[in-house]
Amino acid sequence: MQMSEKLQHSKPNGMTDAEWAARLELAAAYRVFHFLGWTELIFNHITLRVPGPERHYLINPFGLNYEEVTASNLVKVALDGQIIGDSRWGINRAGFVIHSAIHAHRDDAHCVMHTHTTSGIAVACKRDGLRGDNFYSAIVVNDLAYHDFEGITVHEDEQPRLVASLGSHHAMILRNHGLLSLGASVATAFRRLWQMQRACDVQVLSDSMAGESIVLTPEIQQASGRATMSVGPATGMEQMIFDSILRRAGIALDDLV
Numbered sequence: 001m002q003m004s005e006k007l008q009h010s011k012p013n014g015m016t017d018a019e020w021a022a023r024l025e026l027a028a029a030y031r032v033f034h035f036l037g038w039t040e041l042i043f044n045h046i047t048l049r050v051p052g053p054e055r056h057y058l059i060n061p062f063g064l065n066y067e068e069v070t071a072s073n074l075v076k077v078a079l080d081g082q083i084i085g086d087s088r089w090g091i092n093r094a095g096f097v098i099h100s101a102i103h104a105h106r107d108d109a110h111c112v113m114h115t116h117t118t119s120g121i122a123v124a125c126k127r128d129g130l131r132g133d134n135f136y137s138a139i140v141v142n143d144l145a146y147h148d149f150e151g152i153t154v155h156e157d158e159q160p161r162l163v164a165s166l167g168s169h170h171a172m173i174l175r176n177h178g179l180l181s182l183g184a185s186v187a188t189a190f191r192r193l194w195q196m197q198r199a200c201d202v203q204v205l206s207d208s209m210a211g212e213s214i215v216l217t218p219e220i221q222q223a224s225g226r227a228t229m230s231v232g233p234a235t236g237m238e239q240m241i242f243d244s245i246l247r248r249a250g251i252a253l254d255d256l257v
């Protein structure tokens with residue numbers, strides 16, 4: 001990431017460039033979610049691993065709206081939810097349980113995103129979940145897991161079942177609950193969640209219309225999944241997508257310190 005002079009100067013003493021860059025990128029992601037309306041009061045999380053050998057993660061300060069999150073007020077935590085260093089803010093430890101399970105289990109899960117959007121929960125409430133019969137769901141169903149609902153508070157004893165449900169997938173519908181994506185970067189996790197969200201939006205609307213939906217064959221779904229590699233991490237297109245939505249939302253990193 002190109003860092004302006006202002007961003008370099010505003011970096012707290014003793015913090016690595018890599019952590020500061022991660023904080024800025026994660027703060028930007030929270031602002032994007034706010035822009036898209038993917039927020040639920042002060043709840044839900046986007047978490048990002050701090051580069052380095054320690055398994056430390058950044059999470060939103062509990063009590064703030066997403067548009068109030070900055071690089072500086074993000075809270076650094078260990079996998080058990082203990083806060084690392086000083087923080088004026090606490091975290092929602094119960095909410096972190098889902099994220100910490102996935103961060104601990106999957107080395108490729110540098111970023112984990114979870115939402116409670118209306119259409120996401122609506123599809124999550126349906127026994128058949130997401131059908132692969134629209135442009136986006138045909139992509140998503142190739143790499144989608146499901147986890148059964150065990151109650152609104154996820155306790156640590158649910159973590160092994162959660163990661164078993166996830167397996168090697170990169171997206172998961174938490175039944176009756178919401179959507180989750182992961183990726184090696186913010187941009188990758190965002191691209192996956194965008195596709196899931198669009199898939200759910202379209203399914204909710206098409207199911208409300210008269211007439212039958214057209215079924216897509218497994219072959220077409222698989223071809224759709226392969227085709228999405230054209231926007232995958234190797235192409236740089238995910239970062240282009242993420243950067244473009246920052247511009248559209250008017251989010252400048254200089255304003256996020």
Ligand SMILES: [Zn+2]
Pocket residue numbers: 044114115116177178
């Ligand atoms: Zn949730």
